[in-house]
Amino acid sequence: MNAISPIAGAFPQPAPVPLIPENAPFTAEQRAWLNGFLAGLYGRAALPGTAAAPASEPEEEFPWHDPALGLDERLAMAAGKPLSRRYMAAMAQLDCGQCGYVCKTYAEAIATGAEGSLSLCVPGGKATQKALKALQAEAPAAAHPAPAAKPAGPALVPVRLLAADRLSGEGSTKDVRNLVLDLEGTGLRYEPGDSLGLLAPNNPALVEACLSALGATGEEPVPCPDGIARPVQEAFLAHLAIARPLDRTLDLLAGAARDPKEAAMLRRLVDGEDNARPEDADLLDLLEHFPSARPSLADLAASLPGLKPRLYSIASSPLAMPGKVELCVSVVQAERRGRVRQGVASCHLGFRGLEAPMPAYMQVSHFRLPDDPNIPIIMCGPGTGIAPFRAFLQHRAAQGIMGRTWLFFGDQTSSADYLFRPEIEGWLADGTLERLSLAWSRDPGTAKVYVQDRMKEQAADLWRWFQDGARFYICGDASRMAKDVDATLREIAIREGRMDADAARDWIVALARQNRYQRDVY
Incomplete structure (x- = not known):
């Protein structure tokens, strides 16, 4: 699933910090090291081109709301907090929506008694369930309220699937579809970066x-x-x-x-x-x-739990596709115990979705292009993680905005898994996309290469883009790819920014606080 993880919203806006001026008697490398040191010292990325954040009301911090942290570390951070916050620390921190909530609201629903099940966190699995049970057992009797009414879900309207064309080429081990849905008369509106929730029936x-x-x-x-x-x-x-x-x-x-x-x-x-x-x-x-x-x-x-909508990152721009919305969905099938198991929503969309309209709603996201088109953007989206970045580039192309865009994309093979290849290469040719870094993990006769490998190869250029105020976006699998990319960014900060491990971590957190590191992971 392409679900939204609003990490930036979990932190308060930081105060401004001093920067090393361009005319200071230091080399560019020395200035980068000093700015990195200040970033770690003040808890924000003090890089040239970064404006001071406006003053705002204090917000509650959720330091455990980071999927890169281990469960024990998250629980330790939440020790002494109200029970709902300790419940939250036990979640997988992905805000994937598969539980029908986000991490914070699921934890609050358990704490208030509105939700009785402790096993809804799919990515957290048994580890989260055990931690929640342990926390609940430790809580005093007064902390277990009577069941409360569950909050109403989003209003759903019927949408019609117009097409489910295969994007994967011949020989691919995957079945990725480009879905086109009709929004005319639904009242649904979206911006690039938003997600569409679809309530698909069971097989x-x-x-x-x-x-x-x-x-x-x-x-x-x-x-x-x-x-x-x-x-x-x-x-x-x-x-x-x-x-x-x-x-x-x-x-x-x-x-x-x-x-x-x-x-x-x-x-x-x-x-x-x-x-x-x-x-x-x-x-x-x-x-x-x-x-x-x-x-x-x-x-x-x-x-049994109620059937819930499945969230998909939108892969189109309303400027390029008026009255329609497109998705990029991998049809999930696997043989287990003598029968083929099918993904509920993906297989319905791929095989049966054209038969009747489906209830849907629009999920507004923090995952947004910068208001200033001159701000550089770096996009990392392997596989179906390309979806929101196809929307970003399609949107900028429709507006005639050129350059300052860098896409990292990869999958198994270049011949069968290069999703949206004609469009991507067209945008590269006309200047909508400035740089393209491709990684293929199963191309015959070549070593396995992943997007994080390409990032390491081009670390110096990436660091310069960050110094120019670039925003970094990542979309895809949280348990492996997103963690690897996060670790790679820290390595780049250590190597190119001359930081130690703690300063590199603070730099990453600071980027998120400034909305310069945004994740759409699932």
Whole structure:
């Protein structure tokens, strides 16, 4: 998923700091080192071309809101804070939206009792779930409020998918699609950097298999998250997340299991003491793995989470695509335990999305082009992480803005995975894109090269762009690529800026505070 991680908004605006003037008796290298030292000392990137931030009201700081930090380190930072903030420190810090919240609001919902499940953080997985359980167990009884009403979600309007054309070339191991959706008459508006939320239904074949395993006709009424009772087939198809059962579903199955061994195994899974649960198990996996566990349909439905919209980074500009919006989506399929597992939203969009409109909403983002087109921008987006940068470049091309743009893009092979190649090379030729650095990890006969390798090769030029006030944007996988890129930026600061590790870290944090380091990671 291309989900937004508003890191910049988690920090207060810093105070201005002194800079080494251009006419000072130092070489450019010495001046860069001194400015880097001041950046670490004052907690902001003191680079030429950086304007002082305006005075603002103090904001609460969330120093643990950084996916590059380890769980233990985040929890230590939040020690002594209110329970909701300690819950927040246990999240994966990606603000990916898969839980139906962002990290802060999910933590607050648990603390207020509005959310009872501790296993919604998908990227945090079992580690986050265990940490949340431990924090909840340590909290005094007074800290466990009665369940509160959940806040209403975004208003959804139907949108129609017009096309789902394949971008991946012949021989690619991936199936990446360029999706075009019609916004005419929806009232939805967007800017480059925003995301589109789409509520896709479950795979009808998976629904039928679950109903068969349960011995249900599909007509039995069950409760849905909105309080309305619907036939179980309709509920499983469009209202309940059968691809991702919760811990409370395991608890229910454990209580219903007639086989003592299955009951014991399920109980260990509930307590997080066993790895017997199939990896990435959906409801069908659990029903097949524990055939004696058959609670009532109504109770089973009540234990499942509601189906939530999936956020996708927008890959188009409204200036270039009036009345439409485009996405860049990888169709996820993998064979596990003898059957093909499909991504709920991506496979619906790739295979069935043209059949009927889908509920959608627009997610406004902090991920924005600078207001001043003269500010240099560096974009790092491997794979489908290219989406927002295609929107950025398309937007600038429509405005006739040339240069001061640098794109790092990569994937597996240059022949089959060079997404949007004609457009990118056209923008490079006409000057919309000033620099292009490509990295291919599976090209035949060549060594594996990733975007962070290209960054290291061109570290001196990157550092000069940062000294000119450049903004750095990154979009893509948070668990690996984004961490590697973050580590590479620190290496560049140490090497080119002559900083130590602590100063380099402060420099990165300072860039984020100034909105000069923005992440759209998932």
